[in-house]
Amino acid sequence: MTDTTQPIPQDDNQIITERRAKLAQLRESGVAFPNDFERRDYAARIHAAHGEKTKEDLEAAPVEVQFAGRMMLKRVMGKASFATLQDMGGRLQIYVANDITGEATHEAFKHWDLGDFIGATGVLFKTKTGELSVRATSVRLLSKSLRPLPEKFHGLSDQEQKYRQRYLDLITNEDARRVFATRSKIVQTIRNFMTGHDFLEVETPMMHPIPGGAAAKPFTTHHNALDMELFLRIAPELYLKRLVVGGFEKVFEINRNFRNEGLSTRHNPEFTMMEFYEAYRDYRYLMDFTETLLRETARAATGSEQVNYNGQIIDLGQPFDRLTIVDAVRKYHPEFSVEQLNDRAWLAAWFKANKAKFRESDGLGGLQLTFFEETTETLLIQPTFIIDYPAEVSPLARRSDSQPDITERFELFITGRELANGFSELNDPEDQAERFMEQVRNKEAGDEEAMHYDADYIRALEYGLPPTGGCGIGIDRLVMLLTDSQSIRDVILFPQMRPE
């Protein structure tokens, strides 16, 4: 654990010691960390605006730039030097020479280190090999770097260090920068899509007196003034539906959920979901809407509706498959018959024979779902909606009118992973109250993930919830898909880690 009352222990090696001495000299000779440099130009814009110009163009019409960045490469050749500076959008080379800046400035520059922030003013030119560069008339050290950067060519490769010290990963690894830039683009696209469809973006509580909206173990915390236990939210669902009761007929929220579970390449204890609710819509409409949303997001983020994931092409352009649980099993495992899959005793025997975990108390629907998860889920590589989930595992979803044991619910699977979950919302307050009661019975029987009875939510439903459809989309998993990332840690800037 980090002890914030103690200074960071000095782990100086020779390089750091030398850099500290350089910093001490800077302090003696003036302001060591000046903040009066005016950055006027960016690497990416400079390249875009002037990259195509010839040597002669740049000589005929000189372009002066004022640019700053972190020094990533340095090549000193006696009376002249080149350095590569990196800013938020790219890199730009500067040329520093005795006969332009004067010998004193160049001599000082030679002692600046990789990692230092440098501000440069000068005129653009092309080198012999045609690289756009800045012939610096002045260079300033803006911020001293005391610690050496990872090796300039290989960068940072240690996975653990990439996650623990993400800033180093971002400095040295363009792929890492690309992933998080794409993540931002994805979220922005979704937000625009939703507001473009007249949804209202809202923020609901992160701290819940009663955890609800999903089957998961919550984190607990304590409010001192109220002296009460609070739970970090596992889902915003029940609050968003209260808003639909309140008349916000189209709402969405993009925010964090917290679940007290283990860590894996697919699970981080805090993760981002987009949930949305629309009145007068059912789950079939939601599937169409979700398909369109994902298609447009893929196109905006990657430029294509066909995305490469782990060597496979995932086609988001084709209509997504829609299968019931039994149909999906049958499609990928024709060796199981409909009769077997509808035989509770046969399923239970199969689990025992295959040493698979299942809940003895589950009915046929629950066992079918477990069987699907065991045998078929990971085979759903191309986008597939699984529909008609059993009511016993869907306590917030509306029952099918023709088959009360199943609900109007779907989950979307891509690359074998659950990406979205949606349903026609249960708006019958008396049915909802009974379902909560059953959850409470399950909890008392030892199911830690079972839901609580939320009396205020029932009260809200009793005022009347219009027929409504709602859906949640896992943003982290979507970013994984669209950036070809194999671990959720690669798409979360600061993933949860054990303490060092």
Added chain:
RNA sequence: GGGUCGGUAGCUCAGCCGGUAGAGCAGCGGACUUUUAAUCCGUUUGUCGCGGGUUCGACCCCCGCCCGACCCA
């Protein structure tokens, strides 16, 4: 929780059958006015993840632990 692999200089890595730790980059000094991971010459740097054990002697073999990656439950 189980299995596999990994942790050696600031970084990337090598280190044979057990004989007292190396390279490249970075750093420092020198040469070099269009370099491109600049080049050339010289040179500094280690809790070999941690703790035990075996041994005359352990980075190396054995046991335990910590951290991570991947796979499985």
